[in-house]
Amino acid sequence: MRVTELLYRWSGMIFGANKLYYIERRVGARMTKTGIADARSYFARAASDPAEREALINAFTINETYFYREDHQLAALSREILPELVRTRRPGDLVRIWSMPCSTGEEAYSIAIWLLENWPLVDAYNIEIVGSDLDTHVLDQARAGGYAARALAKLPPKVIESYFEPERGHRRKIIDDLRESVRFAPANIVDRATLAPLGTFDVILCRNLLIYFDEASRAKAAENLFESLAPGGYLCLGHSESMTRISDRFVMARLEDAIVYRKP
Known part of the structure; x- marks a missing residue:
């Protein structure tokens, strides 16, 4: 079975012929890491060893993100989605928000920061924010919260001054109270079992994945x-x-700040 077919089966991601060098470089790095010189033997290992398969998938994921990316949707969240x-509901009721894929955590933490800054009722409800990604390595970075x-x-x-503390150099780290308020868990969007x-x-915010x-x-x-999605969810x-x-x-819904989709 070809490399691209295996990656597709395991992750749902498509890699065309123009990505051949990209594929060879990442597979080669994993072969070097495991000490396996033969490609057929390496893929047999990846197929039978969940940890190595996970490491290989991690090598192919794309993790370009930053805080407040596409913030018009965050505005829609605080102005229209959550109020609706x-x-x-009653004060204290649970409201669950999912960032998938969350990469190194910027989007999930952005949701928390945005609501604290822009939604007056944020403390009236039990807001649970979960970030998920196929790449387990970036989830570890998200939990650490350094940027x-x-x-x-x-x-x-x-x-920045309110929610981050200085780290080494120009890096900043999410304050503990905020970091502990967001949960991160691995998930594969094409695998229902996960x-x-x-x-x-x-x-659910599932942006730039499909x-x-x-x-x-x-x-x-x-x-x-x-x-x-829960019934009525966005x-x-x-x-x-x-x-x-x-x-x-x-059902498509045109809000003032964004176009979203709702479960009837």
Whole structure:
């Protein structure tokens, strides 16, 4: 079986012929790391060893992100989505928000910071924020909560001073209270078995992931996202993604700040 077919089966990601050098470089690095010189032997190892398969998948994931990315959706969250969701709830009720894929945690922490700064009712409800990613290495970085200046570039200075403490050099670390308020857990969007333990969510941010999938994987991911949403819940995709071309189970909603998709 070809390398690209294995990666597709394990992760849902598509890699074309133009990515051959990219693939060879990352597979070669894992072969060197494991001390296996023969490609066939290496892939036999990856197929039988979940830890090595996880390490190989980690090597292929894309983790470009920063704080307050696509903040128009964060504005929609505080101005329209959450006010609508809590309209029929009581103070203290649970509201669950899921960032998938969360990469090194910037999006999940951005949600927490944005709500503290922009939603007056944030303390009236039990807000649970979960970040998930296929790449377990970046989840470890997310839990640590340390970031370089580039990741913080869009944050107002006041926000940086309030929610980050200085680390070495120009790095900053999320304050403990905020870091402990966000939970991170591994998940594969095309594997329902990894999603079921997380339960259902009122809001899911799944941005700039489906563009890396083919039609079959997108359909599977859409079905899993639908099952992971609570009735009446909201799904936010990336600005170049549209659920209407993938699944007819969601209802599109045009909000003041963003286009989102809702589970009836």
